[in-house]
Amino acid sequence: MSYEDALLELLIQVESGRTPPVEALDRLRSLPFTDLGFAKVDHHRELRQGLAEVVYCEGKTSEQIRGIAGALLEKNKGNILLTRAGPEIYSIVNELDGRAVYHPEARAVTVERDTSEPFGLVSVVSAGTADTPVAEEARVTASIMGSRVEVFYDVGVAGAHRLLNYRERLVRSSAIVVVAGMEGALASLVGGLVPCPVIAVPTSVGYGASFGGLAALLAMVNSCAAGVSVVNIDNGFGAGYTAGLINRMVNAGEEDR
Numbered sequence: 001m002s003y004e005d006a007l008l009e010l011l012i013q014v015e016s017g018r019t020p021p022v023e024a025l026d027r028l029r030s031l032p033f034t035d036l037g038f039a040k041v042d043h044h045r046e047l048r049q050g051l052a053e054v055v056y057c058e059g060k061t062s063e064q065i066r067g068i069a070g071a072l073l074e075k076n077k078g079n080i081l082l083t084r085a086g087p088e089i090y091s092i093v094n095e096l097d098g099r100a101v102y103h104p105e106a107r108a109v110t111v112e113r114d115t116s117e118p119f120g121l122v123s124v125v126s127a128g129t130a131d132t133p134v135a136e137e138a139r140v141t142a143s144i145m146g147s148r149v150e151v152f153y154d155v156g157v158a159g160a161h162r163l164l165n166y167r168e169r170l171v172r173s174s175a176i177v178v179v180a181g182m183e184g185a186l187a188s189l190v191g192g193l194v195p196c197p198v199i200a201v202p203t204s205v206g207y208g209a210s211f212g213g214l215a216a217l218l219a220m221v222n223s224c225a226a227g228v229s230v231v232n233i234d235n236g237f238g239a240g241y242t243a244g245l246i247n248r249m250v251n252a253g254e255e256d257r
Helices: 003-016 021-028 045-049 062-075 087-096 129-144 157-164 186-191 208-221 236-250
Strands: 080-083 100-103 108-111 119-126 147-152 175-180 198-202 228-230
Touching: 003 021, 062 080, 062 087, 080 087, 080 129, 087 100, 087 108, 108 129, 119 129, 119 236, 129 147, 129 175, 129 198, 129 236, 147 236, 157 186, 175 186, 175 236, 186 198, 186 208, 186 228, 198 208, 198 236, 208 228
Parallel strands: 119 147, 119 175, 175 198, 198 228
Antiparallel strands: 080 108, 100 108
């Protein structure tokens, strides 16, 4: 049964009284996906999790990107996010929907179709300028999920007074993403200053002994600051998504006003 046929059948069942609306809503969460052969596009992730399936572009051909993005734009109603995307991916998506925006530092493409006002507050903090691409991926992700986002870049521990200058603004956050390479100490410092969850992102920035981000990852995992959790090396998307979910829970209902 196709996606459209399954949805139509469910609507008929609700109208006839054979299926209660609450049960129908539960079934909607797992309705069929679009099978493109090379990909099975999960349209109801938007209903289950609040954001349509995010497209990770590395390793996919242009035609695969076109097919997946086209299916999402056709059958989903909310915002669309493609990560690890270059200008050529933007061109493809822009042909499909003129609202596409390319974020070069984040290497992301967004199509914003929800015009609601941003809600809550997610802060993104980075240690150095070289960490900006990963921080930008986190910012774009949290933003496309509806969060209001503030950024505090280049405030690493080599000059901790720069971070302390923004403490009063940081403590108002629902969640904070901290992006740092080298020794990754910034996450512990922020974690000891604020009352909200901190999502730490180790980056592959650093000299040889940083081992491509492994040193920062281990430092963050071993943080003695309570409330610090850690995602994988350079995973700005994962951190931004988690921060967006936390912000949504903290500000439940605000995004619907």
